[in-house]
Amino acid sequence: MPKCSRRHFVKALAVGVGGSPLLSVFAATPWRYFTVAEAERVDALCEQMVPGDEDPGAHDARVVRFIDQQLRGPYRQHQADYRKGLMGVDETSRELFARGFLELSWEEQTEVMRALESGKAKGNTWKNQSASAFFNLVRNHALQGFYGSPRHGGNRGYASYRMLGLDYPQIIGQNRYR
Amino acid sequence: MSLKRVNAVVVGAGAGGGVVAKELSEAGLSVVLLERGGWPNFEAHDHDELISQRVTVLGNAFGPDDRRHRRVVSNGNGGWRVVVPSDGAYNNNAACVGSGTVSYGAMAWRFMEKDFKLRTTYRSVAGSTLEDWPITYQDLAPFYEKAEWEIGVAGETGADPFAAPRRQPYPMPPFPHNQEGLVLEKAAQELGLHPFPIPMLRNSVPYRGRPACIKCRYCVGFACEVNAKCGTHNTVIPAALATGNCQVRTESVVSEVVIDDRGRACGVRYFDAENRLQYQTADLVVVSASATETARLLLNSQSKLFPNGAGNRHDWVGRNLQGHAYTGAFGLFEEDRYDDVGAGATIAICDYNHGNPGMVGGGMLANEFIRLPYLFSGIRPPGAASWGRDHKEFQRKYFRRCVRVVGPVQEMPVFEARVEVDPVVKDDWGIPVARISGSRHPNDIEVGNFLAAKAEAWLKKAGAFQTWQTGAGRGVSGGQHQAGTCRMGNDPKTSVTNPHGQVHDIDNLFIADGSLHVTNGGFNPALTIMALGYWVSDYIKRGWKGSRFRS
Numbered sequence: 039m040p041k042c043s044r045r046h047f048v049k050a051l052a053v054g055v056g057g058s059p060l061l062s063v064f065a066a067t068p069w070r071y072f073t074v075a076e077a078e079r080v081d082a083l084c085e086q087m088v089p090g091d092e093d094p095g096a097h098d099a100r101v102v103r104f105i106d107q108q109l110r111g112p113y114r115q116h117q118a119d120y121r122k123g124l125m126g127v128d129e130t131s132r133e134l135f136a137r138g139f140l141e142l143s144w145e146e147q148t149e150v151m152r153a154l155e156s157g158k159a160k161g162n163t164w165k166n167q168s169a170s171a172f173f174n175l176v177r178n179h180a181l182q183g184f185y186g187s188p189r190h191g192g193n194r195g196y197a198s199y200r201m202l203g204l205d206y207p208q209i210i211g212q213n214r215y216r
Numbered sequence: 217m218s219l220k221r222v223n224a225v226v227v228g229a230g231a232g233g234g235v236v237a238k239e240l241s242e243a244g245l246s247v248v249l250l251e252r253g254g255w256p257n258f259e260a261h262d263h264d265e266l267i268s269q270r271v272t273v274l275g276n277a278f279g280p281d282d283r284r285h286r287r288v289v290s291n292g293n294g295g296w297r298v299v300v301p302s303d304g305a306y307n308n309n310a311a312c313v314g315s316g317t318v319s320y321g322a323m324a325w326r327f328m329e330k331d332f333k334l335r336t337t338y339r340s341v342a343g344s345t346l347e348d349w350p351i352t353y354q355d356l357a358p359f360y361e362k363a364e365w366e367i368g369v370a371g372e373t374g375a376d377p378f379a380a381p382r383r384q385p386y387p388m389p390p391f392p393h394n395q396e397g398l399v400l401e402k403a404a405q406e407l408g409l410h411p412f413p414i415p416m417l418r419n420s421v422p423y424r425g426r427p428a429c430i431k432c433r434y435c436v437g438f439a440c441e442v443n444a445k446c447g448t449h450n451t452v453i454p455a456a457l458a459t460g461n462c463q464v465r466t467e468s469v470v471s472e473v474v475i476d477d478r479g480r481a482c483g484v485r486y487f488d489a490e491n492r493l494q495y496q497t498a499d500l501v502v503v504s505a506s507a508t509e510t511a512r513l514l515l516n517s518q519s520k521l522f523p524n525g526a527g528n529r530h531d532w533v534g535r536n537l538q539g540h541a542y543t544g545a546f547g548l549f550e551e552d553r554y555d556d557v558g559a560g561a562t563i564a565i566c567d568y569n570h571g572n573p574g575m576v577g578g579g580m581l582a583n584e585f586i587r588l589p590y591l592f593s594g595i596r597p598p599g600a601a602s603w604g605r606d607h608k609e610f611q612r613k614y615f616r617r618c619v620r621v622v623g624p625v626q627e628m629p630v631f632e633a634r635v636e637v638d639p640v641v642k643d644d645w646g647i648p649v650a651r652i653s654g655s656r657h658p659n660d661i662e663v664g665n666f667l668a669a670k671a672e673a674w675l676k677k678a679g680a681f682q683t684w685q686t687g688a689g690r691g692v693s694g695g696q697h698q699a700g701t702c703r704m705g706n707d708p709k710t711s712v713t714n715p716h717g718q719v720h721d722i723d724n725l726f727i728a729d730g731s732l733h734v735t736n737g738g739f740n741p742a743l744t745i746m747a748l749g750y751w752v753s754d755y756i757k758r759g760w761k762g763s764r765f766r767s
């Protein structure tokens with residue numbers, strides 16, 4: 039079972055679960071773009087994309103930090119996709135399980151993910167935004183944050199490079215990569 | 217106000233332009249080489265996959281940047297979309313001194329004799345402007361040789377039985393096969409194919425003052441950390457500078473070739489590093505800005521005699537945009553096959569470049585370059601999980617057990633596959649941007665599927681327990697192997713330049729880059745573009761009469 043990422047997260051931030059974006063403007067947010075509440079949801083979505091097992095997953099590799107940083111940089115154009123999409127994720131969760139995404143069990147979250155992926159997710163947001171496009175966006179970004187270079191904020195501790203047996207930084211002329 | 221007149225101004229310091237700058241400055245001409253990008257900087261990208269010239273999701277480490285550059289591409293249903301360079305649809309190559317030759321995989325192919333005579337070999341193809349080159353392999357052979365020796369190629373002379381005849385051996389010995397190369401070599405031989413080590417513009421031994429390759433994990437998509445990869449930025453361009461006759465001006469964006477009322481090129485206008493508009497006058501102008509940007513620049517250069525753009529009297533500038541459909545197959549193995557020894561690609565076959573029953577053309581097949589972790593996360597057999605636990609498990613299990621064989625399809629030129637200038641959208645300097653539209657010829661898809669099946673059979677023979685093919689889509693082709701937009705030819709009505717890269721009707725305007733290709737070979741094109749740089753320069757030097765060019 040992948041460990042539940044949410045508890046860690048909330049503890050680490052030592053703040054309550056901020057409901058609305060407006061509230062969290064005043065909360066001390068460690069994020070460049072996300073509100074605290076949004077970051078929690080992105081973190082949970084990414085953990086579904088790359089779950090922790092015998093190797094770290096998206097949460098431990100801090101993939102949400104990668105995404106947050108890029109939304110203030112090269113992915114600026116996706117800010118609104120996230121803001122709206124995350125609302126949609128909660129709407130779909132409520133439609134399916136009468137609770138918000140973070141309140142769901144791992145398996146229930148996976149079901150929400152499948153609904154998003156298929157594009158058949160229910161929720162007000164998805165009437166004018168494609169659920170599957172949002173799903174693909176988060177998936178691509180999660181994989182980039184997990185498998186890409188740590189210099190962009192994700193892949194903490196070279197988590198994915200360790201998993202693949204790739205030394206980093208590469209040591210030239212030594213016992214090649216093993 | 218214009219800048220001090222020089223003999224030649226060369227636009228673009230890539231594969232073609234770098235060679236031209238060296239050849240002309242060595243011949244005693246004063247040369248200004250204008251490049252929109254800067255000198256490549258290894259530290260700036262530092263092995264970062266997400267900005268490598270292979271993945272680019274967060275930008276192109278070797279240019280151009282997303283902030284100032286854009287293009288317009290057709291969406292296939294009559295609509296248009298503005299795209300930035302990090303978007304694959306932009307069809308980028310690179311923008312820096314050396315351009316693609318800094319971050320390329322460095323395969324160093326000579327085209328085959330038939331590649332210059334496709335029309336004669338296969339006759340006409342419906343829906344294609346297929347034509348023979350106006351020059352033959354024999355014409356270009358001495359210049360291929362020059363490129364191989366001056367820029368540096370490692371290869372096994374005589375190992376490819378289908379290769380055209382050559383006078384000199386490769387200057388450096390070939391690279392040995394990596395683990396997957398050895399497995400594929402045996403399988404190819406068992407299939408009766410003719411495998412050989414890929415010739416590479418990369419030092420297998422110290423060569424001309426630069427060290428040998430250390431076979432590191434970062435090659436294609438990255439600059440070489442130890443400077444063992446041979447591009448124009450570390451060979452011919454430094455040689456041009458060493459003559460004292462050449463000046464490289466970086467961060468210089470050329471907006472127009474100025475043509476006077478009598479139809480002569482007078483120089484170029486460009487925005488310098490401080491965004492000031494400059495006018496560099498010259499006795500002759502050579503445009504080497506790559507297939508898309510050369511066409512754009514010519515179309516943006518309107519004059520009294522050429523109101524539709526320089527060399528565009530007959531509407532051929534920007535036509536026949538080609539690249540390469542890349543098709544092949546992946547195979548999964550029970551044991552590790554990938555040993556993480558760079559550059560990764562070591563083995564190729566040319567058995568399927570020509571003579572495929574009932575088909576026009578073909579292409580070379582080779583194993584893939586180095587494995588990049590994020591790139592690999594998009595590689596899965598059909599039906600496999602694209603996220604979640606199973607996706608991660610696949611990554612962990614098969615990162616070293618997945619082999620790819622792939623190759624470039626020799627594409628059929630299509631008149632409607634083209635570069636135009638957008639009527640509305642401009643770049644940061646206010647220059648109208650390139651607009652790209654059209655689609656591949658159906659033959660490319662058919663040949664691509666054929667090559668994919670051959671790649672799959674090869675992988676099966678090598679012991680893959682599961683294989684799957686990857687074909688090509690109908691979308692427009694261009695990208696890193698872009699070519700064909702200013703075709704050379706004998707007839708001014710159906711080509712843009714004469715056989716020497718001299719623009720029809722503008723005697724002192726030349727083109728020397730991939731734009732000249734009539735067809736683009738079933739091979740990566742850089743060595744051919746370098747050879748054309750030497751070929752065009754040779755003609756200019758022969759016509760240079762101490763003060764001006766006379767044809």
Ligand SMILES: Cc1cc2nc3c(=O)[nH]c(=O)nc-3n(C[C@H](O)[C@H](O)[C@H](O)COP(=O)(O)OP(=O)(O)OC[C@H]3O[C@@H](n4cnc5c(N)ncnc54)[C@H](O)[C@@H]3O)c2cc1C
Pocket residue numbers: 227228229230231232233250251252253269270309310311312313314315316317319320321322323324325436437468469470471504505506507509510513696697698728729730731740741742743745
């Ligand atoms: C990752 C990668 C891998 C590759 N692998 C291979 C390989 O293995 N083998 C191979 O043969 N080829 C390979 N290529 C392709 C190869 O790099 C190109 O075919 C080649 O560089 C094209 O040469 P060119 O002279 O036509 O244009 P370029 O080399 O692109 O040169 C054009 C130059 O002009 C500059 N320019 C454009 N417009 C302007 C302007 N208006 N003002 C000033 N400057 C301008 C550009 O910035 C650029 O530097 C690869 C390319 C990449 C990016």
